[in-house]
Amino acid sequence: MNTPKKTNEFFYFALKNKKVLLGLAIILIFLLLGFVGPLIDHNSPLDYVDPTGAHGPNAAYWFGTTFFGQDVFSQFVHGLQATFLVGLLGGGIGTLVGMLVGFVAGYRGGVVDEILNALTNIVLVIPTLAVLLIIAAYLQVRSVVTESLFIGLTAWPWAARAIRAQTFSLRTREFVDLSKMTGMKALKIITTDIAPNMLSYLVLTFILQFGGAILNAATLDFIGLGPTNTISLGLMMQYSVLWGSLQLGSWWWFIPPGLAITIIVGALYGMNVGLDEVFNPKLREL
Amino acid sequence: MTLQVEDLSIYYRTLRGDVHALESTTFNVGDNEIMGLAGESGCGKTTLGTSLILLKPPMKFIKGRVLLDNEELPTYDTEKMNPFRFKKISIIPQYAMNAMNPTRKIGKMTGELLRSRGVDYKATLPLLKERLDLVKLPESVLDMYPIEMSGGMKQRMVMVISTLLNPSLLIADEITSALDVASQKAVAEMLVEFRDQGLCKSAIVITHDLSILYEISDSILIMYAGQLAEKAPTDIIIHAPRHPYTKMLIATLPEVGAKYSEKRLTGIPGNPPLLLNPPTGCRFRDRCPLAFAKCVELPPFVEIEKGHFGACWKEFGPNA
Amino acid sequence: MLKLNNVSKVYHGGTFGGKEIHAVNDVSFDIANKEIMSLIGESGSGKSTIGKMILRLISISSGSIDFDGVDVSNQKGAALKEYYRNVQGVFQDPFSSYNPIFKADRIFSFVRNEFYPGVSNADWNKKLNNSLEIVGLNPEHVLNKFPHQLSGGQLQRFLIARALLLDIKFLVADEIISMLDASTRIDVLNLLADLRKRGLSVLFITHDLSLAHYISDRSVILYRGYVVERGSTEKIFNNPLHPYTRLLMAAVPRLDKRWEPTKVVLETKGDEAGNTCPYFSRCYDDRKTEECKLGVPSLKEVEPEHFVACCGCTQ
Numbered sequence: 001m002n003t004p005k006k007t008n009e010f011f012y013f014a015l016k017n018k019k020v021l022l023g024l025a026i027i028l029i030f031l032l033l034g035f036v037g038p039l040i041d042h043n044s045p046l047d048y049v050d051p052t053g054a055h056g057p058n059a060a061y062w063f064g065t066t067f068f069g070q071d072v073f074s075q076f077v078h079g080l081q082a083t084f085l086v087g088l089l090g091g092g093i094g095t096l097v098g099m100l101v102g103f104v105a106g107y108r109g110g111v112v113d114e115i116l117n118a119l120t121n122i123v124l125v126i127p128t129l130a131v132l133l134i135i136a137a138y139l140q141v142r143s144v145v146t147e148s149l150f151i152g153l154t155a156w157p158w159a160a161r162a163i164r165a166q167t168f169s170l171r172t173r174e175f176v177d178l179s180k181m182t183g184m185k186a187l188k189i190i191t192t193d194i195a196p197n198m199l200s201y202l203v204l205t206f207i208l209q210f211g212g213a214i215l216n217a218a219t220l221d222f223i224g225l226g227p228t229n230t231i232s233l234g235l236m237m238q239y240s241v242l243w244g245s246l247q248l249g250s251w252w253w254f255i256p257p258g259l260a261i262t263i264i265v266g267a268l269y270g271m272n273v274g275l276d277e278v279f280n281p282k283l284r285e286l
Numbered sequence: 287m288t289l290q291v292e293d294l295s296i297y298y299r300t301l302r303g304d305v306h307a308l309e310s311t312t313f314n315v316g317d318n319e320i321m322g323l324a325g326e327s328g329c330g331k332t333t334l335g336t337s338l339i340l341l342k343p344p345m346k347f348i349k350g351r352v353l354l355d356n357e358e359l360p361t362y363d364t365e366k367m368n369p370f371r372f373k374k375i376s377i378i379p380q381y382a383m384n385a386m387n388p389t390r391k392i393g394k395m396t397g398e399l400l401r402s403r404g405v406d407y408k409a410t411l412p413l414l415k416e417r418l419d420l421v422k423l424p425e426s427v428l429d430m431y432p433i434e435m436s437g438g439m440k441q442r443m444v445m446v447i448s449t450l451l452n453p454s455l456l457i458a459d460e461i462t463s464a465l466d467v468a469s470q471k472a473v474a475e476m477l478v479e480f481r482d483q484g485l486c487k488s489a490i491v492i493t494h495d496l497s498i499l500y501e502i503s504d505s506i507l508i509m510y511a512g513q514l515a516e517k518a519p520t521d522i523i524i525h526a527p528r529h530p531y532t533k534m535l536i537a538t539l540p541e542v543g544a545k546y547s548e549k550r551l552t553g554i555p556g557n558p559p560l561l562l563n564p565p566t567g568c569r570f571r572d573r574c575p576l577a578f579a580k581c582v583e584l585p586p587f588v589e590i591e592k593g594h595f596g597a598c599w600k601e602f603g604p605n606a
Numbered sequence: 607m608l609k610l611n612n613v614s615k616v617y618h619g620g621t622f623g624g625k626e627i628h629a630v631n632d633v634s635f636d637i638a639n640k641e642i643m644s645l646i647g648e649s650g651s652g653k654s655t656i657g658k659m660i661l662r663l664i665s666i667s668s669g670s671i672d673f674d675g676v677d678v679s680n681q682k683g684a685a686l687k688e689y690y691r692n693v694q695g696v697f698q699d700p701f702s703s704y705n706p707i708f709k710a711d712r713i714f715s716f717v718r719n720e721f722y723p724g725v726s727n728a729d730w731n732k733k734l735n736n737s738l739e740i741v742g743l744n745p746e747h748v749l750n751k752f753p754h755q756l757s758g759g760q761l762q763r764f765l766i767a768r769a770l771l772l773d774i775k776f777l778v779a780d781e782i783i784s785m786l787d788a789s790t791r792i793d794v795l796n797l798l799a800d801l802r803k804r805g806l807s808v809l810f811i812t813h814d815l816s817l818a819h820y821i822s823d824r825s826v827i828l829y830r831g832y833v834v835e836r837g838s839t840e841k842i843f844n845n846p847l848h849p850y851t852r853l854l855m856a857a858v859p860r861l862d863k864r865w866e867p868t869k870v871v872l873e874t875k876g877d878e879a880g881n882t883c884p885y886f887s888r889c890y891d892d893r894k895t896e897e898c899k900l901g902v903p904s905l906k907e908v909e910p911e912h913f914v915a916c917c918g919c920t921q
Contacts, residue, residue, distance in 0.1 A: 174703040177663050178765075180718045181694055183687035193705055327786040406688040423618050467813075471857040471865060495786065497859035525860055538792045538822040541862045546799045551820075553796075554789035 011025050026267035030260065034084055037077025045075040045231045054131050064177070064252035067243040070093050075231050082232035083214055083261070086148050090213030093152025093207045098159025103190050106167025116160075125159040138224050144227045152214045159205045168200055170194050200279035202270055211268035233257035255274025287356070288454055289315040289338075294350030294593055296330075297588070298336045304346065307333045311350075313595070315488050320481055322520070323492045325509035326535075328558055329580045331492045334509070337361060339377045347497065353452050372403050374582055375454040376486070376523070380460045383440035386432040391584065392398045393428030396447055403451075410606030417446045438469025445476060448586045449485045456486040460493055465585040474502045496539060500524055507592065508532050511558045511569040516585050516595040528590070529600040530574050570599070575602045608660065608776055608806055609636040613669035615655050615831075629901070631831040631884075632669070637776070637807055642798065642859075644818035644839065645811045646854075649827035653811045656828075657780045658807065661695045662686060673776075691721065695767035695778040699785055700761035704753035710761065711749055713768050721772060737767040740804075741797060759790035766797065766827045777801075780811045795821055815858050819843055824911070827851050830884045835903060837912035842889050847914045884918065893918035 015021065023143035032179065048067040050061065057064045065118025085194060105116035170176065171194065179189045194200065220226055222241075240246075240254035296308040308330045315321050323331045333345070338361055341347055347362040355373060360366035379385070394549055396414065397407035415425055421442040432440060441461060449456060458477060462470040480486050491503055500520055501507050507517040508531065516529035527533045534554045544551065556573040559565055565572065571581040580599045587597040596602035608904055615630040622724040630652040637643045639834055642711045658664040662672060662678070674898040678689050682743045697703055704710055725733075741763040748760055756764070760804040762782055779798060783791040798808050799821055812818055817823055819839055826849065833846040846852045854867065883889070883898040896902070897917035 073725060133685050174697045174699060175705045177658075177661075177695075177697070178713060179716065181661060182713075183690050183720050184716065196707060197705060206697055326789060466650075467857045470859070474859070475865070495859070496788075500861050501859045501865050535788060536861075538743055538788050539861060540792065540816045541860060544816070544820050546796065546821050550796060551792045553791065553793035594892050596712075 007172065012047055015273045017278055019270045020091040020278065021274075023267040023269075023271030026263060027271070030080060030264055031084060033077055035082030037073075037204065038081065045078040046070060047074075055193065056250075066239070066251070066253055067245065067248070067250065072236075072253055072256065075236055076233070076260070079231050079233040079236055079257060081186060081235075082144050082230055083217065083264070085144050086217040087210045087214040087280070089145065089148035090151035090155070090217065091206060094209040095159055095282065097152065097156040098205065098209075099163055099195075099202065101156065102158040102163025103167055103194070105269070106164040107171050107186060107190055107194065107216075109168075111166075116164075120157045120160050123154060126154065128154045132225055133219065134230035140228075142226070142228050144230060144232070146225055147217055147220065148213070153219075155209060155212055155216065157170070159209060162201070162205060163198070166198050167194055170197055206277060207268055207275070211265045211272075214261065214268075216263055225272050233261050248272070255258050287314050288317050288319070288354065289355040289490075290351075290356075291338075292350065292351040292353075294334075295335070295348035296333055297345050297346045298333075298561075298564070299344045303562055307345075307512050307561060308337065308566050309564070310584070311514050312484070313507060313514060313517055315490060317487060318481060319505060320478065320489045320503045320504035321490060321517075322491050322506040323509065324494060324499055324506055325515075326494060326508070326558065327510040328511070328561070330512040332459055333512075334377075335459050335490060335492045336394055338455075339367070339371060339375050339457060340364070341367075344382055364439055372448075372453070373451050374453055375455045376448045376451075377457040378444055378448045379460060380448050381464070381598075382434075383442045383464070384462075386440065386444075387456070388432055390431075391428070392430055392432065392435075395443060397539050399447065402451070407449065413448065414446070417450065417485070419563060420479070420485075421446055422472075427490070431461075435445065436469070437465050438472060440468070441473050442464060442476065445473070445480070453483055454487045456489040458489060458491045461491075462498055463495070474498055478502050496524070496536070502534055508535070511564065513569055513584075514595075514597055516594075516596040517587075517600075518596075520596060528594070529596045530601065531570050532574050555580065565594050592604070607641075607674060608661075608809075609672040610634055611657070611670045613656070613659060613671060614667050615652070615659060616667045621673055623817075629831055630659070630791045631661055633828075633831070633833050634669075634905075635826050635833065635836055636694055637809060639807060640773075640802055641824065642808045642810055642818060643820045644822035645814065646818050646875050648813050648816065650830065651828040652826050652831035653813075654780055655831075657695065657809065657811050660778055661693065661821040662689065663773065687720070692771050692774055693778070694772060694774045696762060696765045696769065696782045697783040698757045700765070701753060704761065706753055708752075709753055710753045710764060713764070714771065717768060717771050733785055734767075734770060737770045740801075741767045742793070743767065745882065752864065756792070756814060757806060758786045759794060762786065762794055763797065766794075766801075770801075776807045776809070777810045778811070781813070783817070784812070784814070792917060794808045795916065814841075815854060816860070827854070832884050832902065833915060834885065834911075835914050835916075836905065840911045841909065845909075845912070847908060847919045848885075848916045849893055849911075850885050853888075858882065865919075885916075889918070 047073050048069045050065040052069065054059070055065050060071060061071050063076055064071055066075070099121060101116050104112045134141065137151070167170045174187060176193055179193050217226070217232065218237070219232035221232055222238045224237065224238060226232060234257070236257040237254055240250070245251070245253040291314070292312050294308060294311045296587065298305040298307050311334065322387045323334065325331050337345060338359070341361050342364060349376050351596060352359040352361050354370070359370060359375070367515040400407050400410060418425060418427065423439060423442055425447070427435065427439065427443060435443070445461070461477070462473055465473060477489060477491065481489055489501060491543060493499060496506070503520055505517060505519050506527065508515040510531050516523065516532045518527070523532060524536060527536055538551055538553050540551055554573055559569050559572065567582040567584050571577040574581070579601070585597045585602065587595055588602050590602055611634055613630060614628070614635045617627040618625070619628055626883065633656060634649065638692050645653045655664060659666050662681070666679050670677050673689065681738065681825070705712065713794050715735055732742065738745045738748065743760060743763050748756060753761060766777070766880065783794050785892065786794065798810065802808065810818065810822055816921055819862070822839050824837060825839045825842055827834050827848065829850045832842065835842055835846070842851065843855070874875050881901055883903050886898055888893065889898070894915070903915045903917045905915045907913050908919070
């Protein structure tokens with residue numbers, strides 16, 4: 001019905017901004033690899049394809065083979081899938097819960113705000129690693145989804161705080177008063193008046209959560225708390241270090257996943273900075 | 287003649303082109319004159335005031351000449367203006383009282399300001415105290431933080447700082463708008479006192495509130511959409527204006543005593559033109575009841591009687 | 607039509623809510639049908655707070671507000687929505703009243719969705735165009751535009767048109783023209799007066815004495831949350847009694863006469879309102895009496911339709 005006016009202006013500036021373009025390009029390349037790769041590469045990532053063990057990149061196996069004779073490239077592209085899934089799911093959960101808590105606390109204020117604030121602070125302070133270790137001890141099988149859930153449910157406080165602050169400042173604006181005087185319910189006001197005004201903020205928050213989730217997952221995988229039933233980039237790094245790739249010099253095993261994670265998260269953060277310039281006209285160079 | 291402005295044009299650089307904020311303005315401010323600069327929002331009065339002292343992007347100097355005390359004022363060059371600022375020409379910007387650093391005591395802030403201008407704080411202290419006395423501020427104010435002071439107190443402090451070095455010209459931009467009624471009167475009267483005591487030679491008071499100007503200014507300059515409409519001694523502007531815009535503007539102001547039921551006032555229909563691609567000639571012609579063919583040509587700002595200037599073919603033209 | 611009974615608003619500020627800020631103290635007045643009443647005060651007088659309490663955007667700490675005899679102070683939900691059919695408000699900053707990323711007409715579609723869900727498109731457009739014409743806007747020129755494409759005066763009229771769509775009986779106008787240019791101000795003001803003929807009552811909140819005198823029948827003068835003088839506008843202006851009212855009349859810049867050199871006591875920061883007359887520290891010495899220190903003075907009638915809250919005036 002009523003489209004936000006800034007849509008066209010936004011796309012014009014977004015596509016002009018080098019950081020956004022570069023970041024977006026990189027992410028898309030990796031995304032493509034993650035989707036197309038497993039289709040063209042028919043090996044299952046955990047199959048033992050080369051009985052002779054670790055070999056460098058060659059014609060048959062583009063990224064070489066692991067210590068156990070697994071196809072590194074195959075692992076890589078499947079791992080990319082898992083990584084993006086964790087980012088999407090973990091980041092998504094973190095953003096959604098953050099939005100829920102942030103909007104309600106920011107809009108309602110008063111006692112509700114105090115309670116939600118306390119909750120936010122508690123979750124912030126929880127030593128996630130310790131909790132995860134305990135959970136890991138109980139759960140024999142962990143999937144990517146479980147990992148995403150855990151990451152999302154512990155990363156939302158940052159999003160909640162930021163969203164709460166913005167909501168606080170927006171709810172005192174007179175157009176919110178006007179909506180109240182039209183008899184609109186609180187939820188409707190939040191979704192139709194406050195959230196659209198914060199769209200840029202929400203997008204940036206999601207991107208940060210996405211990148212953060214990927215990093216978190218890589219860390220957890222690396223120390224052995226990753227998913228047990230599939231392969232991910234972090235797990236690749238864990239195995240490669242565990243099984244002596246550093247000593248043996250099998251750089252093709254640990255460098256691709258590490259580099260990939262670095263580049264992806266770096267691209268995301270770069271996009272974030274670029275989008276900040278796009279959304280905030282004052283930062284734009286004329 | 288304290289200030290002579292000749293053919294000054296200032297545009298604003300924007301994404302969509304140049305906004306013609308000030309177009310070929312020529313006027314003078316005499317010695318010891320308090321001139322009010324009035325007009326509605328967007329007329330260019332703040333642009334004019336700021337361009338005389340700090341012309342920086344997005345403002346663009348197009349052409350013109352400014353003379354302060356018969357000496358050329360290099361307004362187009364920010365560097366060359368440095369020796370003039372604060373010493374010969376000074377400004378009290380809009381919202382100045384809210385722009386004070388909340389974490390600095392007033393005395394410290396003043397000291398830093400003076401030092402940045404090459405003036406020794408300790409040596410100026412006795413003078414500062416004298417001025418504080420003049421505006422009825424206690425000396426203890428130098429030890430206060432801005433948050434401990436009321437709006438009126440902050441504004442008076444800013445006035446003291448701006449006039450510390452006795453500038454020739456003081457530009458006061460909306461210094462009374464955010465104050466309560468009693469402080470407004472005190473601050474306005476203080477400005478006149480400053481001029482009377484020689485703390486500043488002349489002053490330009492920028493405001494949209496004509497009634498304040500009626501109380502304190504010697505003459506009023508009315509602007510419309512970046513052009514000068516009329517300049518005359520205060521009484522003439524308020525009681526016997528000639529320019530159609532001034533006449534209509536004065537007619538829209540209800541004085542204390544006017545009642546709707548007795549006499550219904552009317553506003554000026556229409557809106558001021560956008561200054562991105564302004565109409566040629568007189569910019570008021572679309573809303574002017576006296577407009578005729580010649581108005582597409584820019585009328586000159588001429589003097590029809592001593593001290594009374596105006597730009598209008600009908601009222602200030604050769605047949606007026 | 608609208609009656610305020612001893613309405614007060616206390617804010618709890620400071621750490622742990624220790625400090626109390628009395629924004630509005632024991633304010634009572636009433637507004638009749640087809641009447642324009644001015645609420646005059648400077649910033650800090652509590653006038654906007656009262657306006658927001660009437661509009662139920664802020665809760666009332668004590669006292670009550672009656673509308674057509676019904677106590678509306680605590681209404682919620684459906685009852686509150688009914689209230690909004692009769693009472694609406696327009697605020698000071700026209701640009702802040704609109705969500706900048708959407709078109710300005712959105713405010714109308716909100717009203718339609720909430721209050722007239724079943725109305726057909728044709729009927730709604732007719733109603734809308736009618737409202738716009740009443741406020742003096744040409745529907746072709748102003749519909750389908752974003753807020754930044756319209757002027758302040760047009761935006762304020764839009765808001766009044768929105769209120770008219772609901773067939774309201776009472777409008778709270780909080781400094782609605784102070785941010786407009788002089789040439790459009792008087793038109794919006796005239797509009798309010800014209801609407802009165804259609805049966806609308808207006809609470810005109812302002813700090814500008816001349817506007818209040820131009821448009822209102824009765825006035826209430828507020829100082830620091832207290833009513834200090836109220837009654838017929840004419841009588842207050844011709845015979846101001848309370849020292850604060852006299853200060854306002856003397857210190858306000860006017861176009862018809864110059865200031866007289868009267869002594870004006872300025873407000874200093876930190877004046878706390880205790881249990882004495884709130885104006886005591888700034889009052890003229892020849893007005894002060896012993897009674898002034900005993901408690902907050904109450905409103906007394908000095909002539910028909912003219913009430914003052916001042917011990918020194920009513921002796």
